Amino acid sequence: MVAKKRKKNLNFFERIYIVEIIKGMILTLKNMFRPKFTMEYPEVKFEPPASYRGRPVLVLDENGVERCVACGLCSRVCPALAIEVQAAETEYEKERYPEKFEINMLRCIFCGFCEEVCPEEAIVMSKDYELVYTNREDAIYGKDKLLVPIEQLRDRIEFLRKFK
Amino acid sequence: MPKIILDGKEIEFKPGQTIIEAARDAGIDIPHFCWHPKLSVSGNCRMCLVEVEQMPKLVISCATLASEGMVVHTSSPKAVEARNAVMEFLLINHPLDCPICDEAGECKLQEYAYAHGRGESRFEEMKVRKEKRIQLGPYIKFDAERCILCSRCIRFTDEIAKSHQLTFIKRGDKVTITTFPGESFDNPYTLNTTDICPVGALTNQDFRFKARVWEMSKTNSICIGCARGCNIEIWVRNNQILRLTPRYNEDVNSYWMCDNGRLNTFKFVNSDSRIDGPFVRRNGLLEKVSWEEALSEASNKLKKYKGNEIAFIGSAYATNEDNFMFIKLAKLLDVKKVMFARHIKEGDQDDILIREDKTPNSLGAELIGLMPINENLLNELFEEISTGKIKVLYIIEDDIFGKYENLKELAKKLELIIVHATNKNITTEFADILFPASTYAEKHGTFVNFQGRVQRIRPAVATVELDRALDGMSMSRWDKFGTPFDRWMQGKKYDAKPSWKILTSISTKLGLKIKYEMAEDVFEDIANTIDEFKGLDYDLISNNGIKIKNKAYEYIK
Numbered sequence: 095m096v097a098k099k100r101k102k103n104l105n106f107f108e109r110i111y112i113v114e115i116i117k118g119m120i121l122t123l124k125n126m127f128r129p130k131f132t133m134e135y136p137e138v139k140f141e142p143p144a145s146y147r148g149r150p151v152l153v154l155d156e157n158g159v160e161r162c163v164a165c166g167l168c169s170r171v172c173p174a175l176a177i178e179v180q181a182a183e184t185e186y187e188k189e190r191y192p193e194k195f196e197i198n199m200l201r202c203i204f205c206g207f208c209e210e211v212c213p214e215e216a217i218v219m220s221k222d223y224e225l226v227y228t229n230r231e232d233a234i235y236g237k238d239k240l241l242v243p244i245e246q247l248r249d250r251i252e253f254l255r256k257f258k
Numbered sequence: 259m260p261k262i263i264l265d266g267k268e269i270e271f272k273p274g275q276t277i278i279e280a281a282r283d284a285g286i287d288i289p290h291f292c293w294h295p296k297l298s299v300s301g302n303c304r305m306c307l308v309e310v311e312q313m314p315k316l317v318i319s320c321a322t323l324a325s326e327g328m329v330v331h332t333s334s335p336k337a338v339e340a341r342n343a344v345m346e347f348l349l350i351n352h353p354l355d356c357p358i359c360d361e362a363g364e365c366k367l368q369e370y371a372y373a374h375g376r377g378e379s380r381f382e383e384m385k386v387r388k389e390k391r392i393q394l395g396p397y398i399k400f401d402a403e404r405c406i407l408c409s410r411c412i413r414f415t416d417e418i419a420k421s422h423q424l425t426f427i428k429r430g431d432k433v434t435i436t437t438f439p440g441e442s443f444d445n446p447y448t449l450n451t452t453d454i455c456p457v458g459a460l461t462n463q464d465f466r467f468k469a470r471v472w473e474m475s476k477t478n479s480i481c482i483g484c485a486r487g488c489n490i491e492i493w494v495r496n497n498q499i500l501r502l503t504p505r506y507n508e509d510v511n512s513y514w515m516c517d518n519g520r521l522n523t524f525k526f527v528n529s530d531s532r533i534d535g536p537f538v539r540r541n542g543l544l545e546k547v548s549w550e551e552a553l554s555e556a557s558n559k560l561k562k563y564k565g566n567e568i569a570f571i572g573s574a575y576a577t578n579e580d581n582f583m584f585i586k587l588a589k590l591l592d593v594k595k596v597m598f599a600r601h602i603k604e605g606d607q608d609d610i611l612i613r614e615d616k617t618p619n620s621l622g623a624e625l626i627g628l629m630p631i632n633e634n635l636l637n638e639l640f641e642e643i644s645t646g647k648i649k650v651l652y653i654i655e656d657d658i659f660g661k662y663e664n665l666k667e668l669a670k671k672l673e674l675i676i677v678h679a680t681n682k683n684i685t686t687e688f689a690d691i692l693f694p695a696s697t698y699a700e701k702h703g704t705f706v707n708f709q710g711r712v713q714r715i716r717p718a719v720a721t722v723e724l725d726r727a728l729d730g731m732s733m734s735r736w737d738k739f740g741t742p743f744d745r746w747m748q749g750k751k752y753d754a755k756p757s758w759k760i761l762t763s764i765s766t767k768l769g770l771k772i773k774y775e776m777a778e779d780v781f782e783d784i785a786n787t788i789d790e791f792k793g794l795d796y797d798l799i800s801n802n803g804i805k806i807k808n809k810a811y812e813y814i815k
Contacts, residue, residue, distance in 0.1 A: 165357030166470040175739055178746050181467040189358050189391070190467050196745065213357045230743055 140223075144253035147206045147219040149235075150197060151242040153251075160241055161216035164192035168208035168217055176201035177208060195240060199225055200233040210258065218250045262328040277319035277330055278306055288332055289341060289370050291348075291456045292408035293320035296513055297417055303348075303408050305370065307340045308332050316340050338374075345374045351386045351431060352457070353403045361458030363471035367406060386431045394436075395443030397463045397517055398452065402434045405459035411435065411451035418514065418610070421445035435459075446612060449521075450514045453503060464521055465501040469493075475734040477718035478505060478801050480705055482575065482698050483519030485615035487707030489802070490515060492524070492699055492718035495734065497749030499524040499699060499719060507802050510711065516612050524699065527719055528750070531681040533694040535753040544692060553760070556691050557767035559674055560650070565592030567649045569639060572598040572628045573656040574617030576695075577703025577715065578791075579780040580757035581619075581626045584654055586772070587765050595648075597635060598628040599661055613708055618698075622706030625790050625806070640664055649673040653685055654757050655695050660684040678757045694754035696721055701756040702777035704799065706806065712794060713803035722753040 107113045133140060142148065153161045164181035182193035208217050220242060227233045244251070259270040264281055271280035276299070278288050291303035301321040308319045311329040316337060319330070331337055349371060356362045388402035412424045412435065423443050426433050437443050452460045474493040481488040481502065488511035493501045502524055504515035526532075536552035537544040547555075560568070570588045572581045581598070588596045600620055607614040624630060631639075642648040643665075655678055659665045669675065669688045677689035680697045699719045704712050717724055717731055726737050740747035762774050774780050778796050785791045790806045798804055 163357050164467070165362070166473065167357065170470070170472060175736070175744070181469075183467055198744070234745065 142221045142223070144249045145257075146221055146223075147204050148222045149199065149204070149220055149225060150202065150206075150208055150217055150240075151220045151222070151247070152192075152195060152237070152240045153216050153218060153247060154241045154243045156244060159186060160191065160237075161214050162192050162195065163188050163190050163214055163216070164195070165213065167211045167213065171207045171211045173205060173207065174201040174203050176203075192237065195237050197235045197240060198233060199227070199235055200230065209254070215251065215254070218247055218254065220247065220250065260324075260326040262324050262326075262330060264330045265332055271324045275324050277308060277310075277317075277322050277324050277328070280324045281319065281330075281332075286332075288319050289374065290320060291366055291370075291406060292410060294410055294413075294454055294513075297410060297413045297454075300409050300413060303406065304344045305341065305348075307337060307344065309334045309337045341374050342376060345370060346376060346380070348406050349375065349379065350381050351403070352406065353385065355404075359401075359404065359458035360461045360466060361404075361455070365458060366456035388432075388434055393463075394460070395448050397521065398443060398448055399461050399463050399466060400435065401459050401461070404457050405435060406457055407433055407435075408456055410454045410456070411460060414447075414451055414454060415443075415445065418450070419445045419447040420610075424451075446516050446518065446608070447514060447610065449517045450504070453513070462501065468500050469495050473734060473736060474500060475718070475732040475737060477699075477716050477732045479699065479715045479718060480618060480707075480713045481515060481519040481523055482618040482705075483516065483523045483616070484611075484613040485617065485620060485708035486511065486611050486613050487618050487705055487711070487713050487803075488515040488519060488611060489713070490519075494718050494732075495736070496746050497720055497751060498528045505801075509805075510707065510709070510713075510803070511611055514611060516610075518612075526681050527697045527699050529681065531683075532752050533679055533682060533686065533692060533754070535694060537689070537692040539690045544689070549755075549763075552691060552693065553763050553767060556676055556693075557764050559691070560591060560652075560676075560764070561768065563591075563650050563674075565594060567647070568593045569595040569642075569648050569651050570597070571631075571651065571653045571656065571658050572596065572623055573654050574598050574600065574615075574620035574623045575698075576623070576655040576757055577619065577698075577701070577705060577777070578622045578626055578712075578784060579703045579777045580654060580761070581623050581628055582780060582784050582788075583758040583761040583765070583774075585627050586770070587761050587768075590765055590768055590770050595639070596628055597631045597639075598623045599631045599656055599658060601661070615708060618707070619705040621708060621710060622704070622712075625706060625788065626784070627788075636662065640668060643668045643671055646671060650675075652676045654678040654761075655680065657683040657685050659688055678760060680754070693757075693760045694752065695760070696754045696756045700724065700752075700754065702796075703756070703758075704781060704796075707803075710806040711803045712791070712799050712806060714796060714799050714801075720751055721755070722751050723755060724751075 155161050164179050166179050169177040169179045176198045178196045179192050180194040181190045184191040206219050209219050261268050261270050262280060264286060269280060269284035278293055281288050288306050290306040292300045299321045301318050304318060306319040307316040309331040310317055356368060362368060390401045390403055392400040394400040415421050415424045423437050424435055427436055428434060449462055452462045474495045476491045476493050479490050479492050481490045489505040489507040490502045491505050492499055502520050504511055504513060506513050535546050536549055538547045538552055538555055568591060570593050572584045585596055601616045602614050603616050649672060651672055660683055675689050676691045677685055678693045678695040679686045680695050686692055698715050700717050700721050703715050706712050720726055726733050736746050758780050781796060785794050
């Protein structure tokens with residue numbers, strides 16, 4: 095067996111360890127009096143900043159109608175093919191709306207391309223990071239789960255207007 | 259041939275051709291909106307401006323005749339600047355609602371805006387507002403705002419459909435397209451205007467908002483609406499046909515197809531009335547059975563009858579391959595009566611595309627060797643059934659009981675009725691053994707149109723036996739990357755087979771030694787046995803079809 099070469103030979107104080115142990119204890123002691131970052135999730139929840147990319151949601155406008163016109167660009171740009179849209183005609187001025195809008199959260203990679211490409215500011219990344227499902231079917235989010243009132247998304251929309 | 263120099267490249271032209279035509283023949287595309295190879299020159303969009311040396315100003319290439327030695331520049335700074343300016347003008351009053359517009363993805367304005375546009379607007383005033391969602395005709399929605407006033411649709415109705423139904427009204431930026439007051443835009447060819455519309459002003463009501471164009475796969479095929487056999491493309495998403503569009507073929511349909519063919523020849527493929535799996539009648543009721551069971555039942559029963567006790571009725575809707583195999587089985591069983599029914603709608607014919615004969619393959623059926631049913635033949639058949647001479651009827655892919663209603667009465671006298679059908683109809687109600695046949699959109703095969711042109715159909719919709727990737731069918735991006743767990747991959751697949759396959763299985767069970775694996779094998783056999791098809795194969799027929807040799811077939815009633 096070839097003896098391992100040390101990068102640096104330890105000196106006497108290092109070799110007796112006691113000094114090193116004391117050094118370590120001092121560091122520990124220092125940190126004990128620093129402010130704490132650990133959160134006691136799930137009792138305490140993390141509130142992400144506006145730049146955070148949680149699950150994508152559809153914006154429900156003030157008048158109670160989704161902004162989405164089902165143009166299908168999010169679906170086209172999605173690198174993971176997570177989004178499926180089916181358009182239909184509506185009486186509103188926007189002419190078309192998504193009859194079906196499904197995001198397969200198992201496929202979603204939270205890249206935010208859908209939000210970036212959306213011409214109507216209709217799909218945005220929310221702050222929701224708690225995604226739980228126990229089977230494949232549940233992981234497909236339909237319009238019922240995706241539509242979120244605009245009040246809850248102001249933060250993100252302002253962020254997008256500033257930086258997008 | 260005389261020559262012009264286009265962008266430094268010498269190209270030949272035929273005398274009388276315009277610059278844009280000469281360029282097109284040489285494979286160079288000069289941007290244009292209002293010019294269309296089959297319509298008169300209008301010259302109003304100004305998109306095709308080019309610089310010609312020795313000429314004081316830029317000229318529009320669609321209305322300038324090419325002449326010997328002309329030096330044309332399509333990408334000189336002057337030409338490019340002019341084109342960008344034209345684009346800017348066109349976009350001033352265009353609503354830019356691409357996310358909503360159905361044309362997005364196949365829109366000329368969109369493409370050229372990307373290639374020649376500035377990328378941003380300098381126009382600060384209000385855009386002109388016009389009416390949207392106008393119901394122009396039974397199948398067409400018109401969006402006046404999107405219209406760039408190229409007049410293609412107007413020229414189409416004047417020159418091709420000859421119905422003179424559309425016109426411009428008003429002046430300046432208020433110009434719009436309309437029919438005469440109270441009139442509906444309703445000639446048999448209206449939907450072609452949605453194809454030639456360079457923007458999304460005219461859209462197909464039937465296809466409206468169904469899908470984005472890039473989500474679908476397209477497959478070259480043939481329309482089955484009449485004996486013309488217009489070349490078409492079948493657009494499919496999630497294994498469902500969403501629309502048909504005409505495919506250019508100068509000898510058959512040019513750029514056009516009729517509204518009836520476009521709207522009414524594909525919906526049965528994905529309808530609830532499709533027959534899914536083989537059925538056999540047990541205790542008076544049709545019961546779903548396995549393929550093996552149905553095939554042996556059919557062959558065992560057929561064996562018991564003599565040739566003159568059986569009548570075979572083929573179909574002008576079936577491919578040549580299907581009918582050829584049908585005749586092979588007839589010969590094996592020594593059946594003399596092998597017929598097919600014509601479906602003629604008297605008077606429903608014009609000199610544009612539409613033919614009286616409403617089947618795609620009546621000439622093919624005749625060439626393969628089926629006898630067209632006439633009055634004598636029909637009466638003889640009725641008589642022989644009522645006297646009990648004929649005991650078995652074998653019908654493929656045609657609603658014979660629906661066409662000849664007397665047969666319903668006579669059905670009691672028949673001991674066995676075998677039917678191949680795509681959808682439930684009157685004939686299938688009387689069937690003792692019912693085989694599910696693939697539709698024209700689910701199989702390979704050939705049709706012969708009224709001109710004697712052999713044309714190919716290809717599978718666009720997958721059945722249980724077909725796999726998009728393995729069988730070389732065209733695929734969209736969704737098809738390529740989808741897994742069985744994705745909802746968009748779960749479009750219904752019917753358990754059907756092409757008639758020739760079913761007939762081959764029965765024939766083999768009856769002792770015929772043939773080995774066909776593909777429709778192409780059957781066609782090879784057709785080419786070897788039938789004079790008119792000699793020397794032909796699928797590669798020769800290709801996308802544009804090929805005319806049968808030595809015979810100028812014209813439709814004979």
